[in-house]
Amino acid sequence: MAEKVTAFAPASIGNVAVGFDMLGLAMDGVGDRVAAERVDSPGISVANVYGLDGEIHPYLSSDPDHNTASIAAKALWNDYGDDAGVELSIYKGVPLQSGMGSSAASAVAAAVAVNELLGTPLPVEQLLAYALVGEQYASGGLHADNVAPSLLGGLVFCPPVLLPEVVRLPVPTGVSAALIHPELQVNTAHARKKLAQGYSLDQWLSQQGYMGGFIAACASNDIDLIGKTLKDVIIEPQRAAAVPCFAAVKEAAERNGALGFSLSGSGPSLFALCRDHDAANVATAMEQACRGMGIDCQSFVSTMSARGAHIEE
C-alpha cells in the first residue's frame, strides 16, 4: 500500500437554483487537494493548510477538530483505521465562503485520500457519509449538495430524505456552467439561519414544479425546458440582496443567452447554465458586470460532466 497519496476534489455549485439542499453540480478544473501520509503518531493530524498563494493559510485551522478535511478523515479512520496514523496536508484551491463548496471539497478530498491510503476499503459512494461529517461541521446542516457532486462528479440529486443514498442525474449534452466568484464572503451557516421557515402552498408548488421540470429536462436533454425551469422562487429572493452585484450580473448573463441564473449555494458566487457555445461569452459578461460595480472577481467555465474526486498520480 502507498505511504503517501494526494486526492483532488472539485468545487461545486450547490442548489443549482431549483434544488435547495438537494441538487449539486461539480465544476471542472478548480478544487482542493489533500495529501495524506502515513505517520507513526496515531490518529489524524494536520501538517499544514496552504492557501491559493501556496503560503500557510491565514485563517484555516490545522487543529484536526476544526477543519472539515480532518474531521471527515477522522470519522473514516475511526471505522477503518489502524494503530498508526495519517498526517494531512491541505491545499486550498477553492476560495473560502465563496459558495463554491470549499468546505465540502476539503472534506471529500480527505476522505478519498485516507480511503486510498487504507487500501480502498470503501467504494466511492460510501465515502459520502464521512465527507458529510466534515461538511456538517462547516455548514451546520446535513445537506450533501456540495459533497455529493464533489465526490461523484456531474449533477447529483441528494435530498436529505434519501441520504446517504444519492442519485446521479443524466447530464444534458450541449450545456455548460459559467460561474463568477465576486471577492465577497457569505457565511453559509449564517445565511441558512436567516431563511424564512414557512412557505405558502403556492410557493412550494411553484418551486417543486420547476425542480421536477428541470430533472425531467436533464433526463430528456431538453435544453429549452432547462431554460424554462432553472428558477429559484423560494431561496434566491431571500439571499440575492446579500450580493450587491447580483442584479447586474444576472442581467448580463441573460442578455448573453444564459438558460438560467442564480446564486451558487448561498453565494456570493453566481452561476449560469448556458449552451456550450455561449458559456465563454456569458462568463466574460458576468465578470465585466461585476467589475463594473467595483467588485473584483474570477470566472470559471465548466462542462456539466466534470469528473468527481480522484487520486492524483
Next chain:
Amino acid sequence: MAEKVTAFAPASIGNVAVGFDMLGLAMDGVGDRVAAERVDSPGISVANVYGLDGEIHPYLSSDPDHNTASIAAKALWNDYGDDAGVELSIYKGVPLQSGMGSSAASAVAAAVAVNELLGTPLPVEQLLAYALVGEQYASGGLHADNVAPSLLGGLVFCPPVLLPEVVRLPVPTGVSAALIHPELQVNTAHARKKLAQGYSLDQWLSQQGYMGGFIAACASNDIDLIGKTLKDVIIEPQRAAAVPCFAAVKEAAERNGALGFSLSGSGPSLFALCRDHDAANVATAMEQACRGMGIDCQSFVSTMSARGAHIEE
C-alpha cells in the same frame, strides 16, 4: 369530414403521491366516452348524459354550461368552430367524485371528439388548454394532473408553472398501478379548500426530495428508488382521515409488496404502484381490506403506459 365521432378518454390517478397538482397517471380500460354529432342548431349542445348503467345520469347536467365536457367543447368551438353546431352524448365510465379524474375524462373526450369533427385543426397537445377549461369548472383550480394524462396517456408531469406545457415522463417498465374505488364520494373542490396554506421549510424539502427522486427513478427505471420515494408527507396526512378505509387498505397493499401507496387525487380512490407480478394480488388485498370495513368497492389494474384519449372507430 365525419358527421359523428366518438372519443374515449381514460380515467387517471392525480398527484401520484409525490406530485400534488403536477403529476398524473393514465389508467387502462376505464374511461368516459363522448360522441359528437354535427347538427344544424349552432354551437354546442348536450343530448344526454348516460351513467354507468346505461340510463340517463341521475345527477349530471345536460345544460352545456354546467358540464365539463360541453364547457371544454364550447371553448374549442369558439376558437375553431363554424356556423353549425355539435351535439354531444356523454357516456360516463368513470364514477363521479371518485378521485379517478371523472370530470377530466369527460372534458378530454369532448375536446378530442370535437377536434376530430372539425378535421383535427389542433395537435393533441394543444387540446390540453381546452380540456382544462372544463376541468377548471369542476375542480375550481388550474391543475392538469388528471387532464394531461387522460389526454396524452402514461405518466405526465404538468406543474402549474409550466402550463400549458407538460412533460411526458419516461415510464418504468415492470411497474403497474393497482387502484380501488371505495363507494364513497369526496368533492375535489371542497377537499382543496380544506388544505393548509402554509408549510414549513422541512416539510417542503422532504416532499420535493421525494418527488425529484421519483422522477429520476422513472427516468432510470430504478424500481427500488420508486419504492423509496413514492410518498406524500404534505397532502395525504390532511386527507387520509376522509377515507375511513385508508389505513386498512394501505396496510394490505404494503403487506402484499406495493412499492408505494396513497390517495388517488383527493380520494376516495386509493392506489398503489407495484411490480407487475404483484399488482393483481395487491388489488385483491386492497379490495378485501376495504370490504372488510363494510365499504363496497371496485378494483382496477393498469400498466403505467396506458393509452391516452383517442377516437374510437
